[in-house]
Structure formats: structure tokens, C-alpha cells
Amino acid sequence: MMDTKTRIIESAIEIFGEDLSAPLQKVADNADITRRTLHRYFADRNELVAVCRQEIESSCKKAMLTAIQSSNEPLVQLESMLYAGIDCGSKYALFKRLHQGEDHYHNPENKNCADYDAIFKAFHKIIIQLQKQGKVNSEMSSQWIQVLHRGIVESTVHAKAHTTKSEEEIKKLAWASYIKAISP
Template sequence: MKGTKEKLIEAAVVALNRDESATIEQIAAVAGVTRRTVHRYFNDRSTLVHECKQTMLRVCNLKMTEAYQSSQQPALQLENMFYAALEVGIQYSFVKKLFKRNQYTDLVDKHELAYDDVKANWFKLVERLQQQGAIDKKLSIPWIYNLFGGMVDIAIDAQQAGDVARNDIKTFSWTSFKGSIGLQ
């Protein structure tokens, strides 16, 4: 069972994904607690955001690395990394937003560096698939990376809105992504 601190971090990630300027009060509302409860665990909003970042980096890095190492077949590795991103969904989206704001030269934390390694592995994987002719070479790797993240965001939005049956989201999103990059 999750402790209060973990629940507060999860609530903060949800609130900050909706609105990056979410206040402690808004985060507390998502968690179903008072502002005072949040302050028992975190001195201020900055500390809470930092804890969220570290926790989500750890979770995302672990899942994406496991997915990358799950096979020696590049297409299957990419598919497994896509499913891992879906599995950690909102955390993946949160981490992606954080890194859009940061310059990579500013990264010093080991989890942040591990994120860079995961991203580098992902880029190499897509490059290998393009060299094999499995992915359309007309598409740049950064473009494909943004499609990947965008499809994860779309899946998260569809799940939260209830627009698509939960069981269909995985299939629909992977089919859409691989079709958009020409992967057979």
C-alpha cells in the first residue's frame, strides 16, 4: 500500500501535468488532503516538484531501460519501449515536459543523466530501424521522437476522458504510431 508521501507525489504529477503552475492548494485538492498535510511532507512547492521529478525519472528510466533490454530485435524493442511509456503514462508525460524546459547541458543528477542515456538508446534504435529500411528515412529521428511522445500524450488524454475503451488504447496508439512512421 502506498504511503501518504507517494500519494502526494502522484497527485502533484497529475496536477502539474494539467497545469505546470498548479499551487499547493490545487495539488492538495487532487490528493484529497489539506494544504497542511502537503506541508507535513514537503517544505514548499519547489521541494515537492523536485521530489516529483526525481521519482518520475526513476520510474520512467527503469521501465524504459527494461523495455529496451527486453529483446535484441529493434522493432520489438521500440514496441516494448512504447508500451513502457504507456504503462507509466502520466509520469512519462511529466518527465517529457520537464525536459522540454531544461537544457541538456544543465543536467547533472544521475537520474537525469540516465534519462539522457535512455533517450540516446531510443535514438540509436530508431536510427538502426531506418538503416534497415523498417522506418521511413524521410522522417527525422527528432520528429519520430516527438510523434512517440505525442502518441503517448494522446493515449493518456483518451484514457482520462474515457473516450476510448481502456483495453483498446494500447492497440490503437501503437497501430497509429507505427503507421505514422512506416513501420511494418
């Protein structure tokens, strides 16, 4: 069984991902503990939300960086980044929302923002390389491709829950669709 604190955080990410204002009772139920226990680990709602944020930041960031460093071949890097996003599951959508939501004030002084920037910069570089190699459509901006990337990740995460296909199979399907979408 998972560590209680970790279980609370995972549950909270699940619940808050769909409903940030959901009562803490829901989070507690989802984690199979009492609300009282939850409050022993987290002083208040804000603290829990903050910790979730931090957990999302660090685990998505780590997954993305590992993917980027997995190879020198941009096509392999891009494929790994797609799979990394899918593996992050619901966290990935939150990660994006946290940095792109309309309420978010982007500030490069902030470490989280800086790291996010670094990841997107690397993504941008990968796309430029692929465009130079003629493997990616040069008429598509890397912004659009990033948006598409997110869309494919989220679709695949949704699909994982509603299909009989194996995880491996569906990931390959996602990659096939994605690379064709952005090919010249």
C-alpha cells in the same frame, strides 16, 4: 490505501502537470488530506516540486530502460517503449517537458540529463537499425520520430480517459497507427 507521502506525490504530479503554480490546497484536496499534513511531509513548495521531479525521472527512466531491455529485436523494443510511455501516463509528458522545455538547460554533467541522453541514444539506435532493415522510412529523422512518439503517447493517454475501449485495445491501436506512420 496508499502511503500518505506517496499519495501526496502522485497528486502533486497530477496537479502540477497541468498547472505548476496551482495552490498547494489543490494538491492537498486531490490527496484527501489537509494542507497542514502536506506541510509535515514537505517543508515547502520547492521541496515538493523537487521530489515530484525526482519521482518522474526515476519512474519514467525505469520504465523506458525496462522496455529497451525487453528484447533484442528493435521492432519489439520500439513497441515496448511506446507502451511504457503510455503506462507512465501524465508523468511521461512531464518527463519530456522537464528535459525539452525552453527553460531547461541541458547539462550532461547532471545525472538526470545523462540518463535521459542515454535513453534517447538507445532510441536513436533502434530507429537506425529499423531503417537499415527497411522497416522504417529513412527519410524521417529520428528526431522527428521521437517527437511523433511523444505525440502518440500523449494522445493515447488522453484517449484512455475518454473512451470505452479497453486499455489493451487502445494501446494496440496506438502501435498500429505509429508503426504505419513511420513505415517506408
